[in-house]
Amino acid sequence: MNVLRPFLKAMLTNRSLWFWGVAFMVFWLVLGAFIFSSGLPSTAIPAFTASWFAVTSLFSLSTLAIGISASIAYATAALAYGFRFTLLKPRDYLFSLLAGTGVLGLTLTVIMLGSTVGVFGARFHLTLLPADPVALVGAAVLAGAFMMALSVTLMLLVVNFLGLRNTSFVSFVPLLLSYVFGLGEVNVAVPSWLLYGSPFSDISALLYQGFTGGAPPVELASASSGTLGWPWLLASLLAWTGLLLLGAAYLLRHIRVRSIEEGRQM
């Protein structure tokens, strides 16, 4: 018994997701196109645009994690009750979240793509379309699934072992890590092994690849800094997602019921 439709509805009617995941990111795109692009040579425009698309999409996708974390923290009793006294099974619940975040990941990425094309097109008077839409769709769906796996695992670790007092901070961890790695790639020379190993860098690099059709650079701000191989990026992201899903499945079966009031004792 899956809960995909109500999950999608709950997420799509979440105003915070639309504000922080879309409106705020479009604001960053406008800044990128009109403020941070001064003196940019015309040859660098495609890579520059792809970098902004990749990083803002990563930030946008990470806001999904906040909504999912909050819904888990609120639903510990509902989940425990549901597994015992309804047709809901942990596997079905995880599948619903996985499929739902895949759809949401794709939705957010498409919105960011449209916004990037519109904003940067208006700035540079160019039509910049993604070179590899299939790769882009795959990366977006996988990115959504990863954010879900990460947020569910982190939240269940906290719920099962620490209590709800720490949930507010934990729900923002995926967002914070996205900013650390996303901005890090733009501003710092991050070693390539760390880029391959970090699922956040994997997501932005794969999105970059989908947009430009070429291998992503080690430094997003410098196209001449060497490139990353997409099979390794994909393998790393799949491995992270798979491992986290296994963790989430185990933790969900042993979910500990927490009172919401516990989370309010901040």
Next chain:
Amino acid sequence: MRYLPGVLEVQGLSVVYPGSRSPALVDVSVTLQDQRMVVVGSNGSGKTTLLRACLGLAPVTRGRVRLFGREVQDARGLLPVSTNLSEVYRLLSVPVGDLIRLQARLKGGNTTQASRWIREFELDPVLRRPLHEISTGQAKLVSNLLALDHDPRLLLLDEPFENVDLSRRRRLVSLLRQARGCVLLNTHEFELLRHFEDWQLGFLLEGKFLGPYSVSDLDRLFLNRGEVPESIGQIRTTLGTFSITRDRGEAPLKGATTFQSLMERLS
């Protein structure tokens, strides 16, 4: 002799919440085979905790709960069990209309009955709003109706009349009296008992259970200080030991507003 499992068997149950020094429930034992029971207790006496423990949602430190012969912790897909505890309806933040559809699917049924009740209780305006955005009384009613839907064989109801207006209370009493399964209903309101004359009666005081008696016997029950020879039940509390007697004693339960006030008066 063949063992016939009760619908609900609670044996020697104790619950202590993390960070709390005093137990919420102490050595509680209750069995329901096909009966309905109303449990009366003041705020903080452990009524909600008893229901949560029956559903495996409270940290049990001692004792056991069995539902239809199965340990509650091992229960999976036990559809005939239902409750009005609002926390179990927070699976997703969706409007009440969607919540009704979701619960119907999760219970393997349809929404016909719940939709009819929603109209009868004039709750149509809340269908488009999530449970946490409607009034406390409306949320309680929605939880009650979700609990009563799909003809549960064991219904655990926590303060179902709390914040519900008088006309809807009457309709709810009528629905509850028509329910076919076992019912364990908590309330702190003595005056509600007259609606459930043929039900069993239990008291919860400082996490300790006293009973079972019969609601129809309420007029004959008395509370006494200390241990008395003819007692039919005793309880030790922080205010001292109290005994229940039938037909004569110090303070009649008839006309009492709360058990706590009776104890305070006697002590």
